[in-house]
Amino acid sequence: MDLKDAIAIVGIGGMFPGAKNINEFWRLLKHGENHVKEIPKYRWNNDAFYSPDPNTGGKLYTTHAGLMDRHDEWDNRLFGISDAESERIDLQQRYTLECVHMALEDGGITRKELSGSKTGVYMGCMNDDYKMALYDDFKVGMNPDKEKDANYSVTGTSTSIISARVSYVYNLLGPSMTIDTACSSSLVAIHLGCQSIRLDENDMAICGGVSSIMYPETFLVLCRARMMSAKGQCHAFSDMADGYARGEGCGVVILQRLETALQMKRKIWAVIYTGCNQDGATAHPITAPSTQQQLELLKTVYERHNIDKSQIQYIEAHGVHTFCTNQFNEIQLILRKTNF
Template sequence: MTSYIDHLETLSKKQLMVMLARQHHERTQPVAVIGMGCRLPGGLDDPRALWSALREGQVLPTEAAGVPVDSLGRPRWNLAAPDLAPLAGRLRQGAYLKDVDLFDADWFGITQEEARHMDPQQRLLLEVAVQALADANLSRERLRGRDVGVYAVAGPVEYPHAWLRGGVPGTGLSPHMSTGTSPSAFSGRIALSLGLNGPTVTVDTASSSMLTAVHLAVRTLRARECDIALVGTCNLLLSPFSTGILDRAGMLSPTGRSRPFTRRADGHVRGEGCGVVVLKRYADALADGDQPYALVRGSAVHAQGDRPSISVASARGQKAVIERALHDAGLAPEDVGYVEAQANGSRIGGQIEAETLADAYARRSPDAPPLYIGSCKANIGYLETASGAPGLMKTVLALAHAEIPPQPGADEADPDIPWGRTALRLAAKPQPWPTEGRRRAAVSGFGFCGTNGHVVLESVPERPAGPDTKEVAEDTGPWTLLLSAPGAEALAGTADRLHRHLRDRADWSPAAVCRTLAEGRDHHSVRYAAVIHDRSALLAALGRAAAGEFDTRGPQPHDSAPARHARRYLTGEAPATAELWPADSPRPELLHLPGPALIGRRHWPDHHNWL
């Protein structure tokens, strides 16, 4: 310390000011959300599907969803079993995922034996992480030399409960059960399977877990302890008894629906899902040509210990975490136009949270700027430990689209919330952003054991066009379309995913698609290449690949540079991106495109069935 002080005394006032300014910038610099992946109830398996469902106000029929089934069509639980029959009504209500017994172990180089004993939450996190990295255009080549942090959230590990109930013979024990059921493996598995070097942390603060993990990741990025961070969470309801426990605690909705901020709110309905986001310092994202969805400006985590009991929500704690997050963001309360609320589903909980938001965000007067509040729990159920992921993604997408999606139940708002005496609002239909200029929003997450998290987000500034991001004209082809996968089935599936994504959209060019697939994807042994000249040719090429029509000779008889590149690619060479997109010529922007198709195989020992 003495030597450091001696050094400071040698600096001029101007040098000290510059040094302090740099330190302040490092501590407060925005962090970009550059990629997202998800698997959510209702078949929502990418950010675009999630946004479409939210904007249309879709609500899952959780009241009578029925018991989820596996890939063989078998129910997850036998509700006729004597110990499960009393829970049958509750277990038919929920927002469930199907086919959680499937996993593409080959993609990750995991043996069949190990895959069978991995908690399905680990497996799902792995697969969604691959989709998020693809959405961020982070191939292994682009990750090489970067420190990548992994912050994963561990939901309750219930996979072994069935064989503990029924008994597993001694011969059924496996050494893989150890890492397969360890919460620490949630993060460690991702780092190992994807070859990522950097800090690896598993987090569990209940419903605030995702926001707590984002808070930790942002701090690590600002401290330059990593260059990129993956933050993910998963929640699967594999034991029926946990539903019975929550029902006994009076937390579940008797009607089987989550209806936050409405007169009919009566608890929550349980849900499953997985979400992963990719974070990078905004300055680095700009330098790398990324297309951020939104920016993290500030965050905070706080627990109010002086409350009556562990599961009692504290309004003071909720307000404190909001104030700390705003301070970290350097923003005034009035700057924020939307808050994705915790919204635990109870009527009294909604009233307390609404009052707290009005207070913390200075909206106590109806003359204040409007503050819209909402929660996607009304659309897809309450994903509990994973609930922060869809809420964060919804808010990020709302900022990117400059629109607040409608809140289900806005037409039956709780009359005990002082809507008329405050500036709080519910969006009854898609709502243009309520403020001009830079858009700001926030996300709340309150863990039922007391840990509150809050993240403040901001829209991305419009970027002036430059020589490295200038769009390539439609008539300047030809371009080389490159696809690959570990096997033919996966290659056809990947082509089909891309074809379905692009065919109904207009916001892409062939050049941008080709560059994204060449630079932003890993390149495997089974390959497909085509020379295309326009949008229709690109869609036709994807259609042929989706049908399994692969020509291993490459484009014939063309002798253009793209054709030569295509033929060399098919022989196993790396894409000639430096030749295809020279640094001194206009290059199309990288796009957010669907990731690879993963081919799931059943990995589920019989002793994990609830008979």
């Protein structure tokens, strides 16, 4: 294993269905808890949208998703955001700020240390449900009282601000971007963060992914494309797969060169190696995965970083769910901390 350009994970934060922080998430994993459940009526009325017949237009043939409790509550003033502006901010911005805060606390990294630093932010995101909700206010019959807050709507709904908001709140001066490569968005975001550190664009990188589900519209188009699981469960890499189940949440990692992290006596979770490629036209149709390209990617990452495959502890990949996968292949290898 080549440690010269090794990237260390020095802080983590997250909130997911059934877990409002990383400690609760570890518990969830340990006990094998499944928090993909029937969509509650305070999100939307399943009875009005459900039909078991996948050919029924305007209907969903699935009723399940992984959703967080108390999803619309947050401490906006912790991040210097007024109550008026907070009302116009996408939940995905809120989740990201909270998870970045958790990750910094986990890594023992202070705001003072970060302010003015060459730290980049790379967040993956493909949903914009909040924008759909907000734009409904501007249709015929809009409540005039809401117009006074409209000046926050642009920054509140733009996905580019998911990452930019973090840079602004913490005064970070490295590149800041939100990446959409569909299901692989967070993986590609972390890959770009690793690359930026190796290129000396950043001393550290805050990376991750975020998703919020508020309305059934996306479910409708995914059901029409037969991408959703009728059982409401993901069975990636299994012959039981009949589609996938959607979920929401946010996960953030803080990355730094291993050499620097050791010098600064950081809390090191693991070393991470990443790789990325595209399928091009090696598989058909455009939604089909390419076995050839996925194998090529694994081979490239192993050889580029001189990795002993027996030392790999964890592999994260963009899983195939039978009917669809984004053509952007991404692989991340996490190696045991004891190796360094």
